[in-house]
Amino acid sequence: MPEQIFSYNQLYQFTKNIFSAIGCSEEHATTATKALLAADVRGIDSHGVARLSGYVRLWEAKRVNATPNIRIIHESPSTAVVDGDAGLGLVVAVYAMNIAIEKAKQCGTGWVSVQNSNHFGIAGYHAMMALQHDMIGMAMTNASALMAPTFSKERMLGTNPIAVAIPAGNEEPFIADFATTTAANGKLEILQRKHADAPVGWIQDEEGNATTDAHALKNKGALLPLGSDSEHGSHKGYALGSIVDIFSAVLSGANYGPWANPFPAYVPMPQNQPGKGLGHFLGAMCIDAFRPADEFKKDMDQWLHRFRNATPIDAAQKVLVPGDPERLFEKERMEHGIPIVDSVVEDLTKLGQKFNINL
Amino acid sequence: MPEQIFSYNQLYQFTKNIFSAIGCSEEHATTATKALLAADVRGIDSHGVARLSGYVRLWEAKRVNATPNIRIIHESPSTAVVDGDAGLGLVVAVYAMNIAIEKAKQCGTGWVSVQNSNHFGIAGYHAMMALQHDMIGMAMTNASALMAPTFSKERMLGTNPIAVAIPAGNEEPFIADFATTTAANGKLEILQRKHADAPVGWIQDEEGNATTDAHALKNKGALLPLGSDSEHGSHKGYALGSIVDIFSAVLSGANYGPWANPFPAYVPMPQNQPGKGLGHFLGAMCIDAFRPADEFKKDMDQWLHRFRNATPIDAAQKVLVPGDPERLFEKERMEHGIPIVDSVVEDLTKLGQKFNINL
Numbered sequence: 134m135p136e137q138i139f140s141y142n143q144l145y146q147f148t149k150n151i152f153s154a155i156g157c158s159e160e161h162a163t164t165a166t167k168a169l170l171a172a173d174v175r176g177i178d179s180h181g182v183a184r185l186s187g188y189v190r191l192w193e194a195k196r197v198n199a200t201p202n203i204r205i206i207h208e209s210p211s212t213a214v215v216d217g218d219a220g221l222g223l224v225v226a227v228y229a230m231n232i233a234i235e236k237a238k239q240c241g242t243g244w245v246s247v248q249n250s251n252h253f254g255i256a257g258y259h260a261m262m263a264l265q266h267d268m269i270g271m272a273m274t275n276a277s278a279l280m281a282p283t284f285s286k287e288r289m290l291g292t293n294p295i296a297v298a299i300p301a302g303n304e305e306p307f308i309a310d311f312a313t314t315t316a317a318n319g320k321l322e323i324l325q326r327k328h329a330d331a332p333v334g335w336i337q338d339e340e341g342n343a344t345t346d347a348h349a350l351k352n353k354g355a356l357l358p359l360g361s362d363s364e365h366g367s368h369k370g371y372a373l374g375s376i377v378d379i380f381s382a383v384l385s386g387a388n389y390g391p392w393a394n395p396f397p398a399y400v401p402m403p404q405n406q407p408g409k410g411l412g413h414f415l416g417a418m419c420i421d422a423f424r425p426a427d428e429f430k431k432d433m434d435q436w437l438h439r440f441r442n443a444t445p446i447d448a449a450q451k452v453l454v455p456g457d458p459e460r461l462f463e464k465e466r467m468e469h470g471i472p473i474v475d476s477v478v479e480d481l482t483k484l485g486q487k488f489n490i491n492l
Numbered sequence: 493m494p495e496q497i498f499s500y501n502q503l504y505q506f507t508k509n510i511f512s513a514i515g516c517s518e519e520h521a522t523t524a525t526k527a528l529l530a531a532d533v534r535g536i537d538s539h540g541v542a543r544l545s546g547y548v549r550l551w552e553a554k555r556v557n558a559t560p561n562i563r564i565i566h567e568s569p570s571t572a573v574v575d576g577d578a579g580l581g582l583v584v585a586v587y588a589m590n591i592a593i594e595k596a597k598q599c600g601t602g603w604v605s606v607q608n609s610n611h612f613g614i615a616g617y618h619a620m621m622a623l624q625h626d627m628i629g630m631a632m633t634n635a636s637a638l639m640a641p642t643f644s645k646e647r648m649l650g651t652n653p654i655a656v657a658i659p660a661g662n663e664e665p666f667i668a669d670f671a672t673t674t675a676a677n678g679k680l681e682i683l684q685r686k687h688a689d690a691p692v693g694w695i696q697d698e699e700g701n702a703t704t705d706a707h708a709l710k711n712k713g714a715l716l717p718l719g720s721d722s723e724h725g726s727h728k729g730y731a732l733g734s735i736v737d738i739f740s741a742v743l744s745g746a747n748y749g750p751w752a753n754p755f756p757a758y759v760p761m762p763q764n765q766p767g768k769g770l771g772h773f774l775g776a777m778c779i780d781a782f783r784p785a786d787e788f789k790k791d792m793d794q795w796l797h798r799f800r801n802a803t804p805i806d807a808a809q810k811v812l813v814p815g816d817p818e819r820l821f822e823k824e825r826m827e828h829g830i831p832i833v834d835s836v837v838e839d840l841t842k843l844g845q846k847f848n849i850n851l
Contacts, residue, residue: 207782208781209599210599211569240568240570240599241568242570269743286803287802307734309731309734311727315719316725332723334723360674360718361720369670375813375814379792383795384779384782386791389795418743422568422570422571424573424743429742435766436737436738440734443646446696454734
């Protein structure tokens with residue numbers, strides 16, 4: 134697909150100007166920009182600037198509050214519930230993760246469930262905030278229902294990602310960040326643009342039959358849970374997506390399951406919503422609360438080294454550790470720029486024109 | 493397969509007598525028996541009395557200590573590391589979960605990483621201990637390496653299960669308990685006995701090729717991570733198994749990855765083990781530390797009701813919530829008895845003869 138290359142700084146300035154233009158404070162615009170662009174930098178193109186105009190449309194529809202009063206509404210020594218006041222999830226999740234980290238400093242671990250928020254970008258960004266504190270970071274979020282549980286024709290859960298970041302010593306750290314569906318929506322969109330088929334096991338059609346039609350999701354089909362079908366453990370992917378939903382939304386008082394807020398501003402809100410906004414769940418565990426961090430890191434280095442050097446099936450494809458592919462993207466893109474496909478460039482250009490901001 | 497029916501009480505007396513015969517205290521024998529039989533009751537036949545003689549062989553090989561001094565070796569307000577002193581995991585994990593629950597009462601959540609332990613039965617049993625305290629329970633354990641990460645020919649991780657138990661009000665609770673491999677080893681053993689093929693996506697052979705040979709695992713093949721292949725997200729199952737391994741064993745100082753202790757006593761211990769025994773990770777989160785438990789349970793009831801009543805693909809197969817199949821087994825087996833296949837009955841009979849204990 135035709136694309137243009139932008140430097141991180143170009144995208145940073147543009148994105149921050151857009152967030153400022155909708156009324157975000159200097160601090161919030163900075164926070165939101167860094168969180169959003171982490172996706173582009175790490176190669177998760179579906180979750181970065183490609184979504185910027187979507188966030189703005191949510192603000193235009195009054196579903197996003199650019200000047201939220203984010204606050205703790207309940208807490209214990211190791212836990213808190215945060216009300217995001219309908220703010221950008223990109224900002225609310227960072228606020229909540231900082232609370233988790235502070236609580237972990239005080240009593241070993243910190244766990245924050247968030248209500249009344251919106252999409253928070255990539256989960257991995259929030260989990261990685263813990264690394265510099267010698268903590269394990271965790272982040273998850275629910276999202277609008279696109280996935281059908283095992284045996285279900287109905288969409289009941291979102292792609293509900295889980296991220297876990299684990300510090301190391303000399304080796305590059307372990308950073309898992311994955312949707313609990315077999316394939317994320319972004320991968321389907323790529324196939325749709327190419328007019329290509331999807332592999333069996335990614336989606337089902339409106340009747341619940343396996344299909345390779347990459348457009349089936351738009352035609353009332355559904356994404357499948359990790360595992361694809363019951364013979365291959367789809368009930369496990371369904372369980373994982375459910376856990377993310379319950380920790381993020383039932384524990385906080387947000388909207389859960391099929392009642393989760395849709396991302397596209399043109400999609401009507403679900404009827405009879407039981408809670409407030411989307412939910413997230415953020416966690417931090419201080420390594421020192423378990424064993425001395427330097428001992429742990431020595432063992433993590435050995436773990437990472439051993440796995441990166443496991444005997445490969447094909448000598449040309451080394452065994453990877455979670456986070457390795459994204460790290461390669463980060464190195465490449467911070468040095469040589471970030472490719473943005475033409476359709477997204479066009480979308481951003483139009484967005485800029487609306488606010489008199491040049492891309 | 494030919495089988496015999498036993499009452500829970502018959503199996504309970506027999507199992508407890510065996511644990512007492514190898515030197516367990518009255519309290520430990522009771523704890524171990526309840527934890528072990530929870531598997532048979534819940535229909536997870538591979539993890540119950542079928543393993544009893546395996547535990548005894550580990551004791552005979554001096555790999556299990558029947559009179560362990562289980563103790564906390566490090567702690568913070570919300571965390572602890574427990575040294576299991578090579579005791580039965582069935583006992584050590586219960587001890588550790590009780591600490592997690594006590595810590596959750598004090599500061600909202602409790603997290604215990606365990607070193608120097610052995611196999612702990614089904615993860616779900618330990619997670620479910622939290623339910624009566626209006627807490628969410630979590631349990632995971634590492635295990636000897638049988639699974640090959642994505643792109644790897646080598647076995648690097650165990651079936652590393654994750655269990656999460658979430659309380660509800662009037663509805664039956666949510667209890668997820670699953671291996672992070674596509675199929676658990678127990679399912680392969682059933683196919684082997686039937687001389688049947690395994691589905692593509694469960695195992696690979698010694699060279700890393702997909703195979704349907706149910707015996708491939710015994711011939712230096714490997715189980716595949718949840719997701720089966722990279723096109724269907726096996727890197728996600730590999731990431732989950734890794735997280736279980738690191739939380740259970742690197743955080744505690746147990747043996748991780750390919751160094752984890754083997755369950756069969758005849759398998760030599762791995763060389764150059766970096767830690768002590770197997771590792772577990774137990775967690776408890778007090779609902780009240782997030783929001784009033786009665787409000788949470790009302791929402792969980794709605795969640796559970798909504799998912800159990802999602803539109804099914806086939807009217808004959810309702811949509812299930814994690815824990816539902818095991819609950820049906822429990823009801824049936826506590827009323828009508830527990831079927832044990834003849835080969836296991838024979839194994840138990842021989843085991844009883846060794847200690848002069850009747851089945």
